[in-house]
Amino acid sequence: MSAAILPLALDNVSYASNGQAIIRGVSLAIEAGPATIILGANGAGKSVLMRLMHGLLAPSAGRVRWSEPDPASLRRRQAMVFQRPVMLRRSALANVVYALKIANIAASERQALALAALDEVGLRHLAHRPARVLSGGEQQRLALARAWALHPEVLFLDEPTANLDPGAAREIETVIKAFDAAGTKIVMATHNLGQARRLGDEVIYLHGGRVIERAPIEQFFARPASAEAAAFMKGELPWV
Amino acid sequence: MGAIAEGLHRVLALDRELWRIVALSLEVSLSAVLIATTLGLPLGAALAVKRFAGRRAVIVVLNALMGLPPVVVGLLIYLLLSRAGPLGELGLLFTPGAMVIAQSVLILPIVAALARQALEDAWREYEEQLRSLGARELDAAFTLIWDARFSLVTAVLAGLGRAAAEVGAVMIVGGNIDGVTRVMTTAIALETSKGDLPLALGLGFVLIALVLLINAAAQLVKEAAQRRFG
Numbered sequence: 001m002s003a004a005i006l007p008l009a010l011d012n013v014s015y016a017s018n019g020q021a022i023i024r025g026v027s028l029a030i031e032a033g034p035a036t037i038i039l040g041a042n043g044a045g046k047s048v049l050m051r052l053m054h055g056l057l058a059p060s061a062g063r064v065r066w067s068e069p070d071p072a073s074l075r076r077r078q079a080m081v082f083q084r085p086v087m088l089r090r091s092a093l094a095n096v097v098y099a100l101k102i103a104n105i106a107a108s109e110r111q112a113l114a115l116a117a118l119d120e121v122g123l124r125h126l127a128h129r130p131a132r133v134l135s136g137g138e139q140q141r142l143a144l145a146r147a148w149a150l151h152p153e154v155l156f157l158d159e160p161t162a163n164l165d166p167g168a169a170r171e172i173e174t175v176i177k178a179f180d181a182a183g184t185k186i187v188m189a190t191h192n193l194g195q196a197r198r199l200g201d202e203v204i205y206l207h208g209g210r211v212i213e214r215a216p217i218e219q220f221f222a223r224p225a226s227a228e229a230a231a232f233m234k235g236e237l238p239w240v
Numbered sequence: 241m242g243a244i245a246e247g248l249h250r251v252l253a254l255d256r257e258l259w260r261i262v263a264l265s266l267e268v269s270l271s272a273v274l275i276a277t278t279l280g281l282p283l284g285a286a287l288a289v290k291r292f293a294g295r296r297a298v299i300v301v302l303n304a305l306m307g308l309p310p311v312v313v314g315l316l317i318y319l320l321l322s323r324a325g326p327l328g329e330l331g332l333l334f335t336p337g338a339m340v341i342a343q344s345v346l347i348l349p350i351v352a353a354l355a356r357q358a359l360e361d362a363w364r365e366y367e368e369q370l371r372s373l374g375a376r377e378l379d380a381a382f383t384l385i386w387d388a389r390f391s392l393v394t395a396v397l398a399g400l401g402r403a404a405a406e407v408g409a410v411m412i413v414g415g416n417i418d419g420v421t422r423v424m425t426t427a428i429a430l431e432t433s434k435g436d437l438p439l440a441l442g443l444g445f446v447l448i449a450l451v452l453l454i455n456a457a458a459q460l461v462k463e464a465a466q467r468r469f470g
Contacts, residue, residue, distance in 0.1 A: 056368055075374040086369035089387040089469050098383075102373045132470025146373075 005068040005077050005153050006032040006185060008053060013062035015048055015209075022048045024209040025062070032153075034201030035186035037217070039193075041232055045209040046189035047083075050156045053187065054080045076103045079147035080156040084163065085139045087131035092123055092142050095131045099146045117149035118142075121175050137168025144175045155179050157188040161195065173199060193236050197221060205229045247442030262446065265423040268336055268410065269403035272343035276351045276399050281392065283348075284355025285381035288363050299356065305349035310342075314412030317342040321413065334415040339423070342409040347399035354395035355385075362388040390469075393462045397455055404451050 008030040015023040023045050030036060030053070038046045051057040052064055055075070068074045088095050096114035105113065118124045121141040126134060131142055140160055147155055157176065161169035176199055180186050190196055196203065196217070203220040205213040207228045215225065224230045251258055287299060319325050321333040321341075332338045362384050370380045385392065407425035414421030416430060424447045431440035 051368075054372065056371055072374070080368075080372045082368065082372075086366055088366075088383065089389075099373050102375050102379060130469040 003067065004032060005066050005074055006030065007067060008154070009065045010053070011063040011065065013052060013059045013064060015052055015057060016060045022209050023052065026211050028204065028211055028214065030185070030187060032185050035180050035188070035199055037196040037200035037203050038187065038189040038206060039191065039196055039203050039232075040206035041191060044206040046206055047158050049206065050080070050158055050187065050189055054078060054156050056080075076150065077152055078154040078156070079150055079152040080158065081140070081143045081147055081160050083159045085143035087134070087139055087142065089132055090130065091128050092131045092134065093118065093127040095142060096146050096149050100149055103150055113149050117145040120148050120178065121145040122171070135168070137164050137171060140164060140168070140172055141175060144172065148179070152184055154185045154187060157186065159190055160188070161192070169195070191236070193233065205232070207232070243438045244441055244445070247438035247440070248445060249442075250439045251442035251446055258446075260419070261422055261424055261427055262450070264336060264421075265404065265425070265447070266450070268339045268423060269343060269400060271340045272347060272403045273396060273400045275340070275344040276348040277396050280348050280351030280395075280399070281355050281385050282381065283352040284395075285359050285385050287352075287356045288359035288384065289377050289381050302349055302353045302356065306353050308346055308349065309408065310346055310406040311408035311412065313346045314342055314409035317345065317409070317413050333413060334417060334421060336414070336421060338413040339410045339421060342413045343403045343406070346406060346409055347402050350402055351395050351399040354398055355392055358388050358391040358395060359384045362391070390462050390466050393458055397458055400454065401451060404447065
């Protein structure tokens with residue numbers, strides 16, 4: 001494996017769909033290290049911004065640059081967990097094995113790596129259960145296991161707990177912390193302030209497709225610099 | 241009612257000869273389904289996943305080809321396989337092989353077009369996840385075929401139904417030769433034209449019963465598998 005794929009640089013990136021601007025001239029650098037939370041209201045452009053970073057969408061203008069120039073190597077060294085996990089119609093274990101196969105991991109190693117990943121997220125006992133009959137929380141943990149098995153350098157998470165009950169959400173957060181502890185760079189979109197605080201080291205605040213503010217987490221919550229962020233937090237936490 | 245009872249009685253009395261006709265019908269139609277499925281599923285998957293110029297036109301043409309008239313397909317294959325035709329050397333005309341070719345051509349668009357629709361729906365759900373994992377188009381196409389396998393059963397059954405029911409193509413390229421290329425539908429047509437309506441009717445019921453049986457079995461397998469895999 002060559003040098004790190006980070007930092008990631010966005011250079012005046014814009015994205016429009018059907019003539020509607022969704023991301024407007026975003027420039028920022030994502031460095032290895034601190035867990036980055038992309039915060040913003042619904043429709044602020046969080047999901048689209050992450051898809052631009054992850055390479056699922058191509059920017060309408062501007063550039064997304066990683067330190068690793070080879071697209072194949074880049075692809076297999078980052079992973080993304082979506083709001084609604086997509087499970088293949090096969091067992092939980094086979095879902096993880098599939099990801100390893102696509103990443104060109106030798107067939108002899110896949111099984112062991114996949115089982116270790118299931119262990120990590122606490123799903124080993126469900127390894128042979130068809131993935132699509134698992135509960136929402138279990139499916140999301142399986143999606144994390146699929147990412148874990150690949151030991152990505154960067155993990156993008158798009159509101160991974162938005163559809164889950166608090167218990168399941170806590171389990172997901174535990175796994176995300178394990179990724180962080182193992183040295184994977186976390187980039188997570190959420191509009192849940194509690195979760196942002198529990199998991200994040202820094203906040204990128206998005207509003208109307210623009211980055212309004214970027215700050216260390218404690219500073220952001222104590223003294224948001226922008227009126228938009230302050231209003232957003234007041235809306236989310238009306239009792240403050 | 242009397243005619244139906246007589247027809248079924250006559251059909252069962254045919255025994256040896258009847259079963260040869262039934263067996264050839266199944267052999268020809270199932271072979272055609274096998275060929276059309278082998279070619280049609282990858283073709284449908286490619287159309288579902290790949291984006292290229294003219295894709296929509298190809299889909300429109302493919303959908304239109306689902307309505308190919310069997311006699312026209314029969315005629316085209318006849319021209320290709322006849323002594324003077326480009327493939328006349330093969331000597332396939334008026335053999336079961338020619339019937340398999342004609343039925344394959346007839347149902348390939350059905351299998352491919354219905355598969356394309358089912359796989360495109362699956363692709364809409366899977367695309368981001370598969371691209372995120374780094375799946376290439378070829379990986380994605382085969383993953384979709386495997387994951388949508390229960391929906392694809394319907395596409396294959398539609399092809400089988402069409403193959404088992406058509407008479408025009410096998411009549412022209414097979415010639416309805418007794419003991420060689422006579423299948424259920426051509427036998428029914430023959431008995432009808434001879435005026436033996438009870439026997440034609442009896443054969444018709446056997447044909448319908450067979451198609452029903454195959455569909456019921458496929459449906460049961462599909463449902464059991466779906467319950468198991470979600």
